[in-house]
Amino acid sequence: xxxxxxxxxxxxxxxxxxxxxxxxxxxxxxxxxxxxxxxxxxxxxxxxxxxxxxxxxxxxxxxxxxxxxxxxxxxxxxxxxxxxxxxxxxxxxxxxxxxxxxxxxxxxxxxxxxxxxxxxxxxxxxxxxxxxxxxxxxxxxxxxxxxxxxxxxxxxxxxxxxxxxxxxxxxxxxxxxxxxxxxxxxxxxxxxxxxxxxxxxxxxxxxxxxxxxxxxxxxxxxxxxxxxxxxxxxxxxxxxxxxxxxxxxxxxxxxxxxxxxxxxxxxxxxxxxxxxxxxxxxxxxxxxxxxxxxxxx
Amino acid sequence: xxxxxxxxxxxxxxxxxxxxxxxxxxxxxxxxxxxxxxxxxxxxxxxxxxxxxxxxxxxxxxxxxxxxxxxxxxxxxxxxxxxxxxxxxxxxxxxxxxxxxxxxxxxxxxxxxxxxxxxxxxxxxxxxxxxxxxxxxxxxxxxxxxxxxxxxxxxxxxxxxxxxxxxxxxxxxxxxxxxxxxxxxxxxxxxxxxxxxxxxxxxxxxxxxxxxxxxxxxxxxxxxxxxxxxxxxxxxxxxxxxxxxxxxxxxxxxxxxxxxxxxxxxxxxxxxxxxxxxxxxxxxxxxxxxxxxxxxxxxxxxxxxxxxxxxxxxxxxxxxxxxxxxxxxxxxxxxxxxxxxxxxxxxxxxxxxxx
Numbered sequence: 257x258x259x260x261x262x263x264x265x266x267x268x269x270x271x272x273x274x275x276x277x278x279x280x281x282x283x284x285x286x287x288x289x290x291x292x293x294x295x296x297x298x299x300x301x302x303x304x305x306x307x308x309x310x311x312x313x314x315x316x317x318x319x320x321x322x323x324x325x326x327x328x329x330x331x332x333x334x335x336x337x338x339x340x341x342x343x344x345x346x347x348x349x350x351x352x353x354x355x356x357x358x359x360x361x362x363x364x365x366x367x368x369x370x371x372x373x374x375x376x377x378x379x380x381x382x383x384x385x386x387x388x389x390x391x392x393x394x395x396x397x398x399x400x401x402x403x404x405x406x407x408x409x410x411x412x413x414x415x416x417x418x419x420x421x422x423x424x425x426x427x428x429x430x431x432x433x434x435x436x437x438x439x440x441x442x443x444x445x446x447x448x449x450x451x452x453x454x455x456x457x458x459x460x461x462x463x464x465x466x467x468x469x470x471x472x473x474x475x476x477x478x479x480x481x482x483x484x485x486x487x488x489x490x491x492x493x494x495x496x497x498x499x500x501x502x503x504x505x506x507x508x509x510x511x512x513x514x515x516x517x518x519x520x521x522x523x524x525x526x527x528x529x530x531x532x533x534x535x536x537x538x539x540x541x542x543x544x545x546x547x548x549x550x551x552x553x
Numbered sequence: 554x555x556x557x558x559x560x561x562x563x564x565x566x567x568x569x570x571x572x573x574x575x576x577x578x579x580x581x582x583x584x585x586x587x588x589x590x591x592x593x594x595x596x597x598x599x600x601x602x603x604x605x606x607x608x609x610x611x612x613x614x615x616x617x618x619x620x621x622x623x624x625x626x627x628x629x630x631x632x633x634x635x636x637x638x639x640x641x642x643x644x645x646x647x648x649x650x651x652x653x654x655x656x657x658x659x660x661x662x663x664x665x666x667x668x669x670x671x672x673x674x675x676x677x678x679x680x681x682x683x684x685x686x687x688x689x690x691x692x693x694x695x696x697x698x699x700x701x702x703x704x705x706x707x708x709x710x711x712x713x714x715x716x717x718x719x720x721x722x723x724x725x726x727x728x729x730x731x732x733x734x735x736x737x738x739x740x741x742x743x744x745x746x747x748x749x750x751x752x753x754x755x756x757x758x759x760x761x762x763x764x765x766x767x768x769x770x771x772x773x774x775x776x777x778x779x780x781x782x783x784x785x786x787x788x789x790x791x792x793x794x795x796x797x798x799x800x801x802x803x804x805x806x807x808x809x810x811x812x813x814x815x816x817x818x819x820x821x822x823x824x825x826x827x828x829x830x831x832x833x834x835x836x837x838x839x840x841x842x843x844x845x846x847x848x849x850x851x852x853x854x855x856x857x858x859x860x861x862x863x864x865x866x867x868x869x870x871x872x873x874x875x876x877x878x879x880x881x882x883x884x885x886x887x888x889x890x891x892x893x894x895x896x897x898x899x900x901x902x903x904x905x906x907x908x
Binding site: 349484527 | 622626628630675678679682683685686687689690691693694697700701811814817818821825862866869870871872873875876877878879880883884887
């Protein structure tokens with residue numbers, strides 16, 4: 257047993273898992289508010305990270321300014337997508353909506369490759385100190401920042417949904433659209449807002465991952481890694497999404513540890529969550545916290 | 554048999570009601586179409602024939618997916634993995650057991666159908682987006698299996714396949730292989746059209762339209778959902794095997810998620826729940842990259858080309874075109890090319906009194 261490796265991987269798992277949790281949360285936000293399964297969630301990360309990278313390198317903006325611009329851009333981006341593509345599809349069958357988001361996904365992935373190329377590009381350095389020592393482990397500063405940002409976003413979500421007016425309107429819409437509408441909630445606005453928030457939050461995760469690993473189309477794979485997390489947590493549970501993200505992050509790192517120490521199969525890091533996904537769907541399809549939808553004749 | 558359908562329903566027997574091609578003209582048109590395809594090697598070069606072969610192969614796979622998505626209402630984002638399984642299975646059967654290639658193709662189809670049933674068993678309990686996500690996982694798991702199972706797929710290096718041969722007649726060029734594909738297209742499309750006239754076919758449609766009512770009427774939901782998955786995999790497997798013996802080489806990278814999305818795109822663009830639409834969708838999806846290429850070639854050397862780097866990024870432009878086509882069809886023509894075709898026919902039928 258290699259304890260220090262296990263500890264390191266567990267820490268990695270928590271950090272990456274928190275990011276999965278953030279992305280899963282923004283996925284669940286869209287699903288809850290507008291009943292759309294967004295297969296283009298990963299492209300939100302991708303677009304956000306590239307926009308921020310472009311601001312920092314080509315325009316030489318300081319990090320905070322580029323970051324703020326990215327957030328503003330993603331707000332508009334999310335709203336435009338919802339209004340132009342998803343709004344005409346309200347009332348269409350599930351498959352049409354899923355296909356539309358898949359189409360959006362490959363469109364933006366290819367667009368980003370066209371504009372920025374296929375190679376990973378590093379962010380300019382943001383922190384003066386590269387690594388800090390936590391409990392005897394060497395941790396990169398950006399990882400700490402990423403963990404901090406993740407926790408901050410989660411706290412923000414918790415406040416937004418329990419205390420703010422718009423958050424309550426969004427929950428009301430998720431609960432029952434007609435009742436919400438009759439009580440004066442503008443459902444189209446709520447839909448647009450949920451897409452905007454989701455895009456912004458995902459892009460923050462995208463920028464963080466970009467700072468750590470460099471920006472490349474590999475970012476959009478986060479959008480696929482989100483599925484094991486949300487299925488585990490339950491598709492319509494924000495708490496479940498966070499927990500699911502953490503579990504998936506830990507799972508893939510532990511799978512890698514098992515693989516490196518004993519199995520030597522290779523590639524377990526990417527594939528283990530999908531085996532877990534199939535298992536969960538077989539045993540407990542509504543996840544840990546999801547709403548049970550019981551239909552029997 | 555009349556050459557045109559009279560206005561109103563004058564059918565007096567079940568036989569007339571069940572017929573696939575109602576008029577003499579549509580029958581003639583079908584035979585003429587088949588003859589025209591048979592004659593294409595006289596006119597077209599190898600490249601155009603290759604496109605035709607591709608349309609046929611993709612059409613078979615898209616038809617399988619349409620049976621699953623369009624007729625049964627189950628979503629699969631892992632069709633390319635089954636397509637790939639068929640390709641590897643056929644190559645493996647030939648190399649390991651020296652089965653003749655002509656037999657490999659249907660056998661590979663059956664093997665893929667079995668694998669499809671294994672993955673379809675969980676699908677019997679799932680529907681809608683849960684199923685979409687489960688098949689997405691199946692896509693990645695199968696892709697990983699292809700890369701890992703050296704004995705079956707040749708690993709990352711891929712596997713060389715033998716050309717199609719029957720009774721000493723070798724089909725190793727586009728001019729000859731076209732007939733093999735055409736024969737399979739006819740078999741599979743006639744098969745699907747007939748399936749939809751049977752109890753099983755109607756049961757699939759009932760599962761799609763209202764699964765609770767279907768269950769009340771005595772349709773076994775789990776059985777038909779699994780069956781539909783099996784049929785879809787059978788089609789994918791046969792198409793994959795045809796693909797393997799056309800390219801004479803199979804490797805893992807070809808069967809990625811983008812191909813799965815393309816299959817779904819073919820079904821959407823062709824028209825959900827339309828047998829003929831599957832072929833139209835496949836033709837659209839195969840010809841779309843060619844159109845993009847032609848457009849880029851037309852602009853080559855100009856100011857637009859230099860400003861946008863068209864020449865170097867043609868593969869991205871193709872992907873973008875696929876994504877855009879799927880979205881545009883969903884928004885503006887959700888019933889696909891099949892409906893557009895019906896509208897065109899109706900226009901000519903009623904001309905000049907269209908109202």
